[in-house]
Amino acid sequence: MLAQFGFGVFVLTFLLSLFSMVTAVLGYFNKSDRWVETARRAMLLTFPLITLAALTLIFLLVSGHYELEYVYSVTSNAMPLYLKITALWGGQAGSLVLWSWLMAAFASAVTLRKWERDRELLPWVIVVTSVTLAFFLSLSIFYENPFVRWWQTTGGEFVQRMFAPAGAIAITPTDGQGLNPLLRHPGMILHPPMLYLGFVAFVIPFAFAIAALVTGRSDDRWIRLTRQWTLVAWLFLSLGLVLGMRWAYDVLGWGGYWAWDPVEIAALMPWLTGTAFLHSVMIQEKRGMFKQWNMLLIILTYSLVIFGTFLTRSGVLSSVHAFSQSAIGPMFFAFIGITFVTSVALLLYRWKDLRSDVEMSSMFSREALFLLNNLLFMGVLIVCFWGVIFPLISELVTGQKVTVGPPFYQRANAPLFGALMALMGVAPLSAWGKSTFKTLGRALWKPSIPSAIVPLVLVILGVRNWIAMVGFTLVALVIFVTLFEFWRGARSRQKKTSEVFLVSLWQLARRNRRRYGGYLIHISMVVMAIGILGIELYQTTTQKTLAVGEDIQIAGYTLHYDSLAQFPYTDGRIVTRAVLSVFQGGKFLGELYPRYDYYPSGQPMTIAGVRSTLADDLYVVLVNWENVSAAQTPFKVYHNPLVNWLWIGSLIFIFGFLVAAWPVSEADIQER
Amino acid sequence: MNIKNFTIVIVYLLLLAAALVPVVVVSAQQPTPSDDQVNAIARKLYCPVCENTPLDVCPTTACHQWRELIRQMLAEGKTEAEIKRYFVDYYGARVLSEPPVTGINWLMYIVPPVLFLGGVYLLFRAFQTWKRLGKDPVSGADKPAKPVVGPEPTIGSGLAASDEYVARIEEELEKRK
Amino acid sequence: MSQEPNRNTAPLQKRGVPPWVQIMIWIGLLGLLGLLAAMLLKAKNPILAIHSTVPNFTLTLFSGSEYNNAQQVRLSDLAGKVVVVNFWASWCQPCASEAADLETAWRSYQDSGQVVFLGVDYVDTGPEAHAYMTEFNVNYPNGPDMGTRISQIFNRNLGVPETYVIDQQGILRSIQIGPFQSVAEIKAIVDPLLGR
Structure with missing residues (x-):
């Protein structure tokens, strides 16, 4: 019953955002403030509505309604409460709900203000945000519905549908599959919402930029209005990236934090253009120059956000992060096509209006150096973009896959x-x-x-x-x-x-x-x-198979293998844990506990034993893919000098x- | 520190040993290459069946077999280049961490620098134009913003200058209020 | 700074974007979208469609395995025969369950000369592959999928085992994802193509 309620609310919000879009357009062309005001209020309503639907889903997750396919696939009885909540973004369907939720939060927040001074921009801001919102809601409604439930058809097949197929019996499993172990980590709990916040918040400056283009307001107004939004978006994007690095370092067990995986790069690209924008926008504010370039940058940033999301979710790329093959590809493609083509067309149409006088007397002035900065960021962007795109081109032309590592x-x-x-x-x-x-x-x-x-x-x-x-x-x-x-x-x-x-x-x-x-x-x-x-x-690394009592040396450290233990944990996983003593120059420094957990679902998770100091990290992995016994335990040790400064830097950043x-x-x- | 050189030395020594004593110890196996020697090569290769996973950290059975294959080839005295070539022949170019520079793959390496240099050129040319415009006394009606933070010609020339500089900041802030 | 000129009055020449630049931008954008669309299609339909003509390929055989006394088999040379292409690997457990059935099926057609079985060893290691073939007594022609070129023809996201049956005209007629459960299952696919 609750599931139908949640789904109903979703459909209602979808219709509401369409309504908001239509009234905003009508309001603009009829110069009717009442229509625009209606659109604004409709937009305001979307957030409480999606909150209702999202809370419904969270309640269903927490209370173990395994008859729902999504609940079944990401939660299980043994999971603690906080993981059941974060399971909201543990799968494609749920993470789209989170996405829409955050999107609506930003859209509503922006329309909280009445914008009396900028009334002409408002309709188009509403149009852009409501179209985006409606798009993401439609993905949830038509393709990745988190509220579908299990049925058994008359033929005995198990199917997932929102409504009962003819003659089907409702099925209610007693336990779920549980969240992917890799996602059961503090870094992963915060990483996706942060990243999504960053992604989603860029829609606000984008919406204002498009509004400025449509209405032909070529002044800096849109930049001043969206400055805080841009900064916030950029902060969350940065935090999302750093948390992702930390998660990779702690959980993936390969001693690193960044693998130049296409999906990582997809998240990095908008950060690059966003950072370039934050710099170049200062030139416009101080000197009124480069309006065209700033407009281009913010549109590029948002385009890269949805481009990256498309790559990750459509099944075009596959990688550690990618969601499994999904039906949303074509729909998403249409959305990307519309966004790109509209933006480019508008930009070309208004290009000459945005032209500003440039006065630059020295190549060593701050504005010149900012431009240089932009050029370098664009350089990194080109490298990243090409590195992600080229394997696709190569596969299409030659039929052979290549790796760009x-x-x-x-x-x-x-x-x-x-x-x-x-x-x-x-x-x-x-x-x-x-x-x-x-x-x-x-x-x-x-x-x-x-x-x-x-x-x-x-x-x-x-x-x-x-x-x-x-x-x-x-x-x-x-x-x-x-x-x-x-x-x-x-x-x-x-x-x-x-x-x-x-x-x-x-x-x-x-x-x-x-x-x-x-x-x-x-x-x-x-x-x-x-x-x-x-x-x-x-970074140095060494791998060795040890018996209890043996040593392994790396970078001046000696690790003494003390013992190995295997025991079940309350949530059903089997933990295999080794104890090593760390010595340096004969001095005992402490113990390390590398381990790996086998989850009931059969998925293993490697947790490194890490000794972290300002000078270096000692990072020990129990190599679980080899056979492990007390007499033969393969260890892989990484010595990562100075890596802690990466995390210290991110605190200074905040x-x-x-x-x-x-x-x-x-x-x-x-x-x- | 330098695993690569280390590996090269080891491989070289193995080759040397293989060349010197091939007949004498036919049955005696070469010392089995260590995990580190295997990983040094495995980390430069990608798992052919998983996406974007280097071979040295890939947990599947298949990857385990490939690591053993590297170990065996090392024991046979094969060089890193030979092992890589074998992997490319058998499993395709995707096992390499970068596309080999053949055929269409040239684009991989040419396009980014060309685009970047294009950007450098455009910016440089724009600078030239702007400089000319900047010197042009015919100032347009709509020169927006005379610099808000004005030019700081005396920057860095002592504290007096800095005073002026801070004063300007303060002034600007006052204006803003 | 707070002046708000709606549309700047033009002091300098207000040029728009030159047409050739516009054209290039559109070409670039459409190219990108085209690429994404093509990849999307490929990701959606990764497998060669049934009833399509199978592109030619060459299978280099393992030493000790041969076809017509040659170390290579070209698909184009097999015109007029039904070809069963089975992808397998020594590290693949389901493959082992069908290995004996494939061998039996091949033997039953061997004398007729109308059916060719080709085993394609997908991203595997030599010694293990040979051990596998010895263990399951596989005698039909087998060879490694060099550079994964053959598997890329059939399925972008190939997993083993997969079996593709090609008719006398070189047209793909059947796709089996996962192992065969019995000899009869294989025969049920091949026999109709032989007109039996």
Whole structure:
């Protein structure tokens, strides 16, 4: 009964979003504010309605209604409550519900405001969001319905239908299959919603951009209105990516965090364009230039979001992340086609109206460096896009599959990322308008001196890898330049106001949060780069089959194999756990417990034993695909230098973001 | 540190050993190559039946067999290149972590740099145009924004300049309120 | 900054996008969409359609396995005969369950000379494959699927075992995904093609 209710609500919301779209269009063309207002209110209603449907589904998941196919496939009696809730996004059908839910949240939030000043944009914002919402709801309703239940037909077959086939008997299994073990991890609990939030939130700036294009408003209004939305979208996308890395590191058991898998890249691509947008949009705000380019970037970002979602969910690609083959492909393809063609057509149509005068006197001005930054991000994007697309082309033309793996991306992207780091070091010192090589050089030499010590120290430490030298020097440059900027600003403010230095620093950052928050994010990026350089350049690994009592050596550590135990866990999985003692130079450092769990569903899950310090991670995997016994236990050990800085950097990132994007007053948005 | 060189040395030594004592110890097996030697090659190859999984971390039976095959080939004194070639011949180009540079695969390596350099060229040319426009005294009616944060010609030339710079920031912030 | 010009008045020449650039953009976009559509079709119908003509392929046989005293079999050389192409691998357990049935079926047709069985060893390792063939006493021509070229012809997402039956005109007539349960099951497919 509840299932029918949930489904009914879904259909109702679908119709409502269509209604909202139609009234908004009518309102625009009839210049009828009442119609637009109706559309706005309809849009507002979608969120509570989908919330109702989603809560219904969550209730069904939690209370074990295994007669529903979706509940059956992602939950089981043995699962704890919080996993039953997160099972909402444990499968294709449920994750689409989450997607629509978040989408409606954003759509409703945006229409909460009455937009009196921007009434002309409103109808088209509503049209874009309601079309998108209606599309995702239609996927749930027609193809991936989470509310379908099990029936047994007269022929004895088990089928999944929303409504009873003729003569069929309702079937209610007593237990479900349970969530994929790989998804039973804190990183996986947060990773999908974060990523979806990031994806979905980009629809708001996109909707405003399209509205601006349709109505022909070529000013910066849409950018100012959507600035916070864009930042929020970007934050969640970034967090989603980092959480995904952490999940991969903890759960996949191959000692790494990023495999350049097509699906990972699909999530990275909108981040690249989004980041480029956040930079280039500042040029438009400060100098009124590059309207065309910013419009293009935001449309590209959103297009990449749905393109990535399409690749992941349509079955075109297969990978660790991909949802199983699904019927939503053609529908999704139509949606992508419509979005792309409409956006491009609008952009071409309005291109000349968006033309703005460009005045750029120096290639070392901040706006010029921002453009360079954009070029580099586009470079990374090209590499990523081509790496994902090329195997498809190849398979189509030659009939043979090819793999584009990490070496390609690393080789192509490393210099681009290096150049981006160099820019991060230089650009904050440049000025808007006129900055010459000379002024820039004069600003740069002070922070350059301490950074120049870094390669010397590295050489003394015995580092000979030139990539590491360049990388770490750039990291140091960015950190010193950024700190120098903080110091310089606070110091001169202090002189003027005779405050305590820290107070000055606080006031400085508080009054120009976007700039200084941005600087903190720069620092967080290079701190992450420390971890990435460490693991990419200096990871070592060894594999050995040990008997209890034997040792394995890696990077100056000795791991002593103490014991092996096998025991069942309350939820039915069989845990096989080894105990190893870690020694360094004869000194006992602690114990590691690598293990693997066999779930009743037959799925294994490897959980590495990790000893994590600021200097390095010791990462031990029990190699479960070999035969394991106390006399013969295969271990694989990874030594991952500096990898912890990747996670530390992501914490700094969140802090920097909060500094940059803490809500500013409405008046501020209005004025600027 | 350098597994690759290490492997090359080992393989070389094995080859040498194989060349020196082929007849004397016909029955005596070569020392079985270690897991590390096998993984060093396996991690550069992809599982032919799973998507995007390197062979050294792939848990299926088939992958186990392939690792044993690598071990056996190493024991026979095959080089890494030979093993890779064998894998490509038998299981297709998808076992390599990058497409081999043949036929249409050239596009894989050519298109990104060409596009990127195209971008560099376009940007460079645009810079030239803008510079000319910037110097052009005929200023358009609609030069929007004179820079909000004005030019900072004296940036970095001492604290006095910084004062000015901060003052401007402050001023700007006041205006905004 | 708060001025709001609706449509900037044009100080400079307001050029639109040149037509040739527009055309190129559209070609690029449609190309991308076309590619996605093609891949979508391929993902949806990964298997060669029944009643379609099977593209020619060459199977290089294992040493010790031969057909007409040759180490290679070309599909085009088998015109006029019913061809049963069975994909298997030594690591595949269901394959083992049908191996004996395939051998028996092949033997029953061997004398007629009208049916050719081809075993295609899909992404397998040599020694294990040979052990498998010895264990199940497989005697019809077998060879490795070099570079997975043959399996790509039949099924983009091939899993083993799969069996494809091609008639005398080179047209695909039957697809069996998963193992055969009995000799009779195989014969029920092949016999009608022989007009029996």
